[in-house]
Every structure is written in C-alpha cells, then in structure tokens.
Amino acid sequence: MSKTPGPKVVEGPYYLFWLGRRPHPPLLARQTVASSTRQNHDGPKPARRQGVEEEKGAMARRLEQMSHDSLESSPRSAQKVVEEAGFSEDLRRQLEERIAGAKFKSEHASAIALSRLPSGAGARTRDIAGARPWTGTEAIEDTALRMLTDAHKPLRGPSKIPTPIIRLPSKVDTGRSQSGAVAGDRLATARDRSTMYAALKEAGLSEIEREQFAREMKERFSPGARTMPATMRGLENLANQRIEDAIARGQFKNLPRGQQLERDYQASSPFLDTTEYLLNKVIKKQDIVPPWIEKQQELVSTSTKFRSRLRNDWKRHAARMISSQGGTLEDQVRRAEEYAAAEAVDNPPTWKRVRVTTINPDGHVSQISLSGQLTAPDIQPPPSSTAIPARAPFRDPDWERTEFAYHNLTIKALNKLTRSYNLIAPKLARKPYFNLARELKSAYANVAPFLPEEIRERASRPRSSASVGATRPSGILEKFEMAKARVYDEDIEKKGYGLRQFWRDLWRKGPET
Structure with missing residues (x-):
C-alpha cells in the first residue's frame, strides 16, 4: 500500500x-x-538534471x-x-x-555614510552625512537652536553679484603659420635628432659632459624654451611664472605706494538702507538741500541780521544819551554801570552757560577719580544781590516811538517767513513766531553790560573836523582834489604898479569901465 x-x-x-x-x-x-x-x-514531470537550478520567473x-x-x-x-x-x-x-x-x-x-565619504569632502557634506535621520519628533538641541535663530533677525548681507562667465578662446593668433610642417623640415629635424643621439652614444664623452648634454636637451622641451605659447592657458601660465620669478628676485619690494584708498564703511552697514544712503550721498556731493533746509537758512539769516542791527542801534543810542547827561568820563561810566546793574536785576540775560570739564596738573580729569568714579562738583548758583539798585533800567520811549514803524514791519516780515517755513518743515524742526516786545527786552538785557565800554571807546575816539557850508568829497574824488588856494592881499597903493598888473592889463578884453 x-x-x-x-x-x-x-x-x-x-x-x-x-x-x-x-x-x-x-x-x-x-x-x-x-x-x-x-x-x-499535468502528467509526469520530466527528470531534472542534477546540479542544474531551475530558472526563476520574472x-x-x-x-x-x-x-x-x-x-x-x-x-x-x-x-x-x-x-x-x-x-x-x-x-x-x-x-x-x-x-x-x-x-x-x-x-x-x-x-x-561618513566612512564612505571621500577624503576631500567638505564640512557641510560631512555634517549632512552624519546627521540623525528624521524620526517624526524634533530633538531638544534642534529646538533650542531653532529658537535662538528665530529670536535674532539675521543681518542683511551684501548682495551676491553673479560672476560673469568669460570663456577663454580655444586658439590665440600668435603670428605663426598654422600649416603643418613641410616634409623637408621633418627630414632635417629627424637628421638632427639622429646626429645628437649618435654623438651622445660616442665613447669619447665623459659622464659630466653627457649629463650636461642631456640637461641641454631637456631644456629644449621645457616651457621656458618656447618663444610663445599657442593657447590662452599657456600665456597665463607663462605670465604667472614670470611674476613669481620677479617676486623671488625682490623686484616688487620697493615699489612706490599710491594714495590710501578711502573706504566708506557705512555703505556696507546692514543697519542702513542702501538706497537712501546713496541718495543722500549724491545730494550732499551736489550741494543740494531739501526745500525746508533752504527756508530755514533764509529765516536764520534774516533774524540774525535784524537782531544784530537792533542791538547796534540801541547800544549807540544809549551810549550817546548817557554821555549827553554831562559829567566827567568816570561819571558817565559809573552811570552806565548802574544802569547795567539795574538791568541785570530787572531783566537778566538768558545766556546758556556751559561748564567745561577741567584737567588737574597731574593730567587727569578732575571729575573722574583714579578708581573710575565720576564725582560731579556742586554747581554754586550765581550770587544774587539783595540790594535795591539806585537807578531804574535805562529806557527811551522817544527812540522806541521813532523806530516802531521799522521794527513792526520787520517783525511782520519775519513772522511771514516763519509761517511759510513751518508749513514745509518737520514737526520737530518748527520755530516759534517773533514778538517785538520780546525782541526789545532781549536786546536791552544783552546790550546793558557793554554800555560802559562803548562810552570809553566814544570818548577816546578822535573827533572828525566837519566843514561848514559845503560837503567834503569822499572816495576816489579825494585823490583828484586840488590843494586849497591861498589868497594874498595885494595893496597897489603900497606896493605900486608892477609886472603882474601890466600882464593882466595887457590881455584884458574890452575897454575898462
């Protein structure tokens, strides 16, 4: 079974x-x-050959x-x-x-992956190859690095300008013919080579002569033996070789140096807008300013001229009025000083006082100690006089009434100019309007301390002689002015009739009446 x-x-x-x-x-x-x-x-299978493997399907x-x-x-x-x-x-x-x-x-x-990398691989390639593969969860160190990177905005770097691709010519015209060698030239070259080879094999040459001959033959095939390379790469190599030889000989050591290159480090700053910086630089080179800056310059110039003229007019008028009150020069100066003291009490000047840091004899800043601590000295307030001045501040209502028309017209022009400036100027650069009373008060306070000195100068100034009845010519006409004529009294009865009277009578026209 x-x-x-x-x-x-x-x-x-x-x-x-x-x-x-x-x-x-x-x-x-x-x-x-x-x-x-x-x-x-299927029926009985055919017997397989022993040791032969059945072929697999696709x-x-x-x-x-x-x-x-x-x-x-x-x-x-x-x-x-x-x-x-x-x-x-x-x-x-x-x-x-x-x-x-x-x-x-x-x-x-x-x-x-690191073991399979070539020896010339870069650091970035090795980091990528050795990085841990992604598993679906972020590592703690990667999370910390990402948070630090996102916390600080990267600086704006310079734009990368693509380098132009310059293709070198395959052939360079060196002036030599490009045709192949003639059969006669090739035969002559072969004959020379065979002759040299036979001479080299002669038994009469010593070892030193053979080495020298072989060295000369090798130099013929060196790059320096050729007259001119046939390619651009050969020209570049020849130029580099000559430059390196010159550097080795020291020909570049004592070259005259040029002027120092001026570098603008703000142009490459990542914190400045490049377009705005370049536009401002161009405007500055062309001496172009914004309209509100031009208006500001005009306003400052006009106001400065008005204030300086106001102070000069008041100083001259006040010195003249104080001197006209009589007395000696010392009395006039003392009277002006009393007016200045009264002005300082009633209307003190608003000058800015800047304290300059002094340096002690040892060469150290007096406000900074050797330990590095800053010690600010106590600023003493200016002494205030409690005594009541003997005089009131000097004023002249007649002068104010006389100059009122000019002052009022100038203040209106300044306010009109200020109004047009404030319309185009930024908010932080706007200026206040002018007031006549405030300008007069400031002029009185600034001029009062200089009145005694002005009186002394007026007293020591030489007096100019004024002619009565005719104005004295000035300027270029003074050079052509004739000397003053001197009239001599001629008494004919005492001196008699002379040559002068004869000559005058001789050329007199018409009969004498």
Missing part, C-alpha cells in the same frame, strides 16, 4: 514581501500545491527583490515575522543574517 504524497510546501525569501502587508503570517509564508492533482492534470525575481527591500526598511518587524512563521533552518538562518545586517546598517547609518 503506497502512501499518498502530502501537500508540498514551497518556501522562499520572496514571500517576505507580503509580511508587512497582511495581518496573518501563516497565510503568507506557505504555498501548498497538491502533487496528485498536478500529476493527474514574478519570482520581483518578489525576491521586494522582500529584500522590506528586510532593509524594517528589520525588526521582519525578524518577528520570521520567528512566527515556520521556515526551514537554512532559510531561517539566511533570513536572520540578512535581518541582522539590515538592522546594523539602519542603526549605524550615519557612521557608515
């Missing part, structure tokens, strides 16, 4: 491709084929390749499936070796 053959189990590594795609491993690792059914339908090769990829992608899950599935020992051992190899490559992927 023969036994019926059982189902044949076909096992192979390419079935592992289905391990990660189906939930039940026993249904994926085995394939049963009934041999009895195959014998009934489907089998594809499944095997996919199973290998599955092992390398997920070695742990493949090992678990292999343990659950029933494979033969040899196949199981092969699969475990492959799984172990794939697991090793997966765990040490960065080290393997």
Whole structure:
C-alpha cells in the first residue's frame, strides 16, 4: 500500500514581501500545491538534471527583490515575522543574517555614510552625512537652536553679484603659420635628432659632459624654451611664472605706494538702507538741500541780521544819551554801570552757560577719580544781590516811538517767513513766531553790560573836523582834489604898479569901465 504524497510546501525569501502587508503570517509564508492533482492534470514531470537550478520567473525575481527591500526598511518587524512563521533552518538562518545586517546598517547609518565619504569632502557634506535621520519628533538641541535663530533677525548681507562667465578662446593668433610642417623640415629635424643621439652614444664623452648634454636637451622641451605659447592657458601660465620669478628676485619690494584708498564703511552697514544712503550721498556731493533746509537758512539769516542791527542801534543810542547827561568820563561810566546793574536785576540775560570739564596738573580729569568714579562738583548758583539798585533800567520811549514803524514791519516780515517755513518743515524742526516786545527786552538785557565800554571807546575816539557850508568829497574824488588856494592881499597903493598888473592889463578884453 503506497502512501499518498502530502501537500508540498514551497518556501522562499520572496514571500517576505507580503509580511508587512497582511495581518496573518501563516497565510503568507506557505504555498501548498497538491502533487496528485498536478500529476493527474499535468502528467509526469520530466527528470531534472542534477546540479542544474531551475530558472526563476520574472514574478519570482520581483518578489525576491521586494522582500529584500522590506528586510532593509524594517528589520525588526521582519525578524518577528520570521520567528512566527515556520521556515526551514537554512532559510531561517539566511533570513536572520540578512535581518541582522539590515538592522546594523539602519542603526549605524550615519557612521557608515561618513566612512564612505571621500577624503576631500567638505564640512557641510560631512555634517549632512552624519546627521540623525528624521524620526517624526524634533530633538531638544534642534529646538533650542531653532529658537535662538528665530529670536535674532539675521543681518542683511551684501548682495551676491553673479560672476560673469568669460570663456577663454580655444586658439590665440600668435603670428605663426598654422600649416603643418613641410616634409623637408621633418627630414632635417629627424637628421638632427639622429646626429645628437649618435654623438651622445660616442665613447669619447665623459659622464659630466653627457649629463650636461642631456640637461641641454631637456631644456629644449621645457616651457621656458618656447618663444610663445599657442593657447590662452599657456600665456597665463607663462605670465604667472614670470611674476613669481620677479617676486623671488625682490623686484616688487620697493615699489612706490599710491594714495590710501578711502573706504566708506557705512555703505556696507546692514543697519542702513542702501538706497537712501546713496541718495543722500549724491545730494550732499551736489550741494543740494531739501526745500525746508533752504527756508530755514533764509529765516536764520534774516533774524540774525535784524537782531544784530537792533542791538547796534540801541547800544549807540544809549551810549550817546548817557554821555549827553554831562559829567566827567568816570561819571558817565559809573552811570552806565548802574544802569547795567539795574538791568541785570530787572531783566537778566538768558545766556546758556556751559561748564567745561577741567584737567588737574597731574593730567587727569578732575571729575573722574583714579578708581573710575565720576564725582560731579556742586554747581554754586550765581550770587544774587539783595540790594535795591539806585537807578531804574535805562529806557527811551522817544527812540522806541521813532523806530516802531521799522521794527513792526520787520517783525511782520519775519513772522511771514516763519509761517511759510513751518508749513514745509518737520514737526520737530518748527520755530516759534517773533514778538517785538520780546525782541526789545532781549536786546536791552544783552546790550546793558557793554554800555560802559562803548562810552570809553566814544570818548577816546578822535573827533572828525566837519566843514561848514559845503560837503567834503569822499572816495576816489579825494585823490583828484586840488590843494586849497591861498589868497594874498595885494595893496597897489603900497606896493605900486608892477609886472603882474601890466600882464593882466595887457590881455584884458574890452575897454575898462
């Protein structure tokens, strides 16, 4: 009684491709084929040759390749499936070796990638190769680095201008003919070479002569022996070689130096707008200013002229009026000083006082100690006189009434100019309007301390002689002015009739009446 053959189990590594795609491993690792059914339908199989392996089909090769990829992608899950599935020992051992190899490559992927890099790889390439692969979660150090990078805005660097690509010409016209060598030239060259070779082989030459002859022959084929290279690369190499030889000889050491190159470090500052900076620089070079700056200059110039004229007129008039009150020069000066003291009490000048830091004899700043501490001295307030001045501040209502028309007209013109300036000027650069009473009060306060000195100058100034009845010519006419005539009194009765009277009577026209 023969036994019926059982189902044949076909096992192979390419079935592992289905391990990660189906939930039940026993249904994926085995394939049963009934041999009895195959014998009934297909008939007896031809005998296989011993030692000859059956060729695999395209489907089998594809499944095997996919199973290998599955092992390398997920070695742990493949090992678990292999343990659950029933494979033969040899196949199981092969699969475990492959799984172990794939697991090793997966765990040490960065080290393997670094070992396979060439020796000339850059630092960035090595960092990318040794970086940890993405697992779905961000590492703590990467999070900290990202937060630090996002906290500070990167500085604006200079724009990278692409370098123009200059293609070198393949050939350079050196003036020599491009035609090939003539047959006669080639024969002559071959004859010379053979002659040199025969001379070199002669036994009469010593070793030193042979070495010298060989050196001369080698120099003929050196780059320096050629008259002119035929390519652009050869020209560049020749120029570099000559420059290096000149540097080695020291020909570039004592060259005259030019002027220092002026560098504008603000142009490359990342904190300034490049366009605005360049526009302002161009405007500054062309001496162009904004309209409100021109208006401001006009306003300041006009106001300065008015204030200086107001102070000069008042100083001259006040000194003249104080001197006209009589007394000696000392009395006039003392009277002016009393007026100045009364003005300082009633209307003190509003001058800005700036305290300059002094330096002690040791060469150190007096306000900074040797330990580095800043000691600010106590600023004493100016002494205030409690005594009531004997005189009131000097004023002249008649002068104010006389000059009122001019002052009022000038103040209106200044206010009109200020109004037009404030319309175009920025808010922080606007100026207040002018007031006649405020300007007069400021002029009185500023002029009062200078009145005594003005009186002394007026007293010591030489007086000019004024002619009565006619104005004295001035300017260029003074150079052509004739000397003053002197009239001599001629008394004919005392001196008698002389030559002068005779000559006058001789040329007199008409009869004497």
